[in-house]
Structures are given as structure tokens and as C-alpha cells.
Amino acid sequence: DTxxxxxPKHLVMGMTNKKSLKCEQHMxxxxxxxxxxxxxxxxxxxFVYSYEKLSINESVPSRFSPECPNSSLLNLHLHALQPxxxxxxxxxxxxxxxxxxxxxxxxxxxxxxx
Amino acid sequence: QKEVEQDPGPLxxxxxAIVSLNCTYSNSAFQYFMWYRQYSRKGPELLMYTYSSGxxxxxxxxxxxxxxxxxxSLFIRDSQPSDSATYLCAMSSGSARxxxxxxxxxxxxxx
Numbered sequence: 001d002t003x004x005x006x007x008p009k010h011l012v013m014g015m016t017n018k019k020s021l022k023c024e025q026h027m028x029x030x031x032x033x034x035x036x037x038x039x040x041x042x043x044x045x046x047f048v049y050s051y052e053k054l055s056i057n058e059s060v061p062s063r064f065s066p067e068c069p070n071s072s073l074l075n076l077h078l079h080a081l082q083p084x085x086x087x088x089x090x091x092x093x094x095x096x097x098x099x100x101x102x103x104x105x106x107x108x109x110x111x112x113x114x
Numbered sequence: 115q116k117e118v119e120q121d122p123g124p125l126x127x128x129x130x131a132i133v134s135l136n137c138t139y140s141n142s143a144f145q146y147f148m149w150y151r152q153y154s155r156k157g158p159e160l161l162m163y164t165y166s167s168g169x170x171x172x173x174x175x176x177x178x179x180x181x182x183x184x185x186x187s188l189f190i191r192d193s194q195p196s197d198s199a200t201y202l203c204a205m206s207s208g209s210a211r212x213x214x215x216x217x218x219x220x221x222x223x224x225x
Contacts, residue, residue: 006157042202042215043158056211090157100206100213102148105157 003027004106006091012112015081021109023074023091029104030097032074034066035090037108043090049074050097081113117141120203120216128224133190137203137216140184144214147179149188150202152218158202162188193223 004025013019023032031050035043048056049068057066063085065077074091088110092103120137127133135149145166150158162177164170164186170177176189186205190197203216 004157040218042218045212048212058212088155088157100208100210101146102160102163103213104160105150107157108155110155 004091004093004104006089006106006109008109009107010110010112012114013078013081014114015083017081018077018079020078021076021089021091021111023076023106024072025093025104026072027093027095027104028071029093029095030071031094031099031101031103032068033092033094033099033103034064034074034076035092035105037088037090043105045099047076048099050099056099078111081111083113086112115140116217118203118205118214118216121219122217124220124222126222126224127193129193129195131193131223133193133197133221133223135188135190135201135203135219135221137186137205138184139186139205139214141205141207141214142181142184143207143209144184144205145181145208146206147177147186148204148213149175149177150204151197152200152202154199161201195223195225198222 034046037043047066067075088108091106147164149162152158167181174191178187200218204213
């Protein structure tokens with residue numbers, strides 16, 4: 001099983017809303033990631049959790065708040081987003097706790113901020 | 115100059131053709147190399163993972179790494195319309211904070 005599951009698949013939210021994206025993997029992977037991908041661009045790393053601890057924050061605005069409740073779950077809390085935050089948000093995981101190794105991606109949450 | 119260069123295409127080929135997708139890189143410390151396939155509006159799917167130089171084959175796909183030339187390739191044999199997608203190369207070094215992606219090549223295989 002090489003599956004990373006993300007919910008919801010689509011999300012439309014207003015600029016004053018609070019919402020959360022969820023990610024789950026049961027592969028025993030020790031690192032989990034959030035990426036943001038704009039159309040026709042490669043994924044951009046946002047956050048890395050290694051062994052359930054936040055190890056990398058790529059200078060992401062505080063309106064994005066990650067959370068790792070346990071080794072299988074990863075959340076991304078969203079608050080007061082801007083229309084330019086509309087994108088495909090991807091969760092990924094890797095067996096190693098290091099962020100520079102092969103990563104398995106979920107199908108993404110397509111977020112639209114109105 | 116970007117660390118990883120990838121021809122964005124688009125690339126169109128007839129069904130059954132051999133496809134060659136390529137990336138060049140400038141960081142000689144890169145030693146982990148990956149190819150991802152991404153269908154429209156879906157997440158990237160890991161196709162091939164290679165450590166250091168050499169070839170790796172998996173079905174119709176062959177990944178090739180030439181570290182002396184800083185060049186990696188993905189070959190697709192007997193291409194199918196279902197191979198139509200964007201292909202992303204990714205690579206990293208042992209000490210890197212993250213993967214470095216190419217910009218992606220959009221491939222269309224025509225029936």
C-alpha cells in the first residue's frame with residue numbers, strides 16, 4: 001500500500017473562513033510534507049514534519065498552520081487566506097525522516113479562495 | 115541558471131513511439147534522482163527512483179543517470195495514450211533540505 005489519502009478533494013472558501021486540510025498515510029513513513037502547486041509549475045515545499053516534529057517551514061505565511069497529531073496524520077489549518085493562495089495542495093510522505101528522499105504524494109486538495 | 119533544467123514541451127508523439135524525457139542539473143552533489151508522472155488535476159505519482167549513476171528498468175520505463183554529464187533521462191517504450199501526462203524530474207543530495215524539481219514536460223501520446 002503506497003497510498004497517501006487527502007481530504008477534501010475540492011474546497012472553496014471565503015477570505016474570512018477557517019478550514020482544514022487532512023492527510024493520512026499508513027505506510028509507516030517517518031516524514032510528511034505539505035506542498036503547494038500552481039498550474040503548470042512544479043510543487044513548492046511548504047512544511048516538513050520529521051518524526052512528528054516540524055523540521056522545515058519554508059517561510060510560509062502564518063495564515064497556514066500545520067499540525068501533526070501522530071505519525072500517520074497531517075493537517076493544514078487555513079485562516080484568512082487570499083485569492084492568490086488558490087492552488088493544488090499536496091501532502092506527501094517518505095519512509096526516511098529526511099526530506100530529500102523519494103516522496104509519495106496524495107491526490108491533492110484543489111483549493112479556491114473567493 | 116536554475117539548478118535543474120527540464121524542457122517544458124509540449125511534446126506530442128504517436129502511439130507506440132519511444133519517448134525520451136530529459137533533465138540537466140548543475141549541482142554535482144545530487145545523488146538521488148526521481149521521475150514523477152502527474153495527470154491533470156492529480157498528485158504526482160512516483161515512477162522511478164535511482165541512486166547515483168546507472169540505469170533502472172521497470173516495464174516500459176527506463177531511467178538513466180549520467181552523473182559525469184549531469185544528465186538524467188526517462189525512456190518510455192511503446193508509448194500509450196494513457197502515458198499522456200506531465201513528467202517531473204526531481205533530485206537531491208544527501209544534505210539537501212528538500213527535493214529540487216524540474217519544471218515538468220507535458221507529454222501527449224496520440225492514438
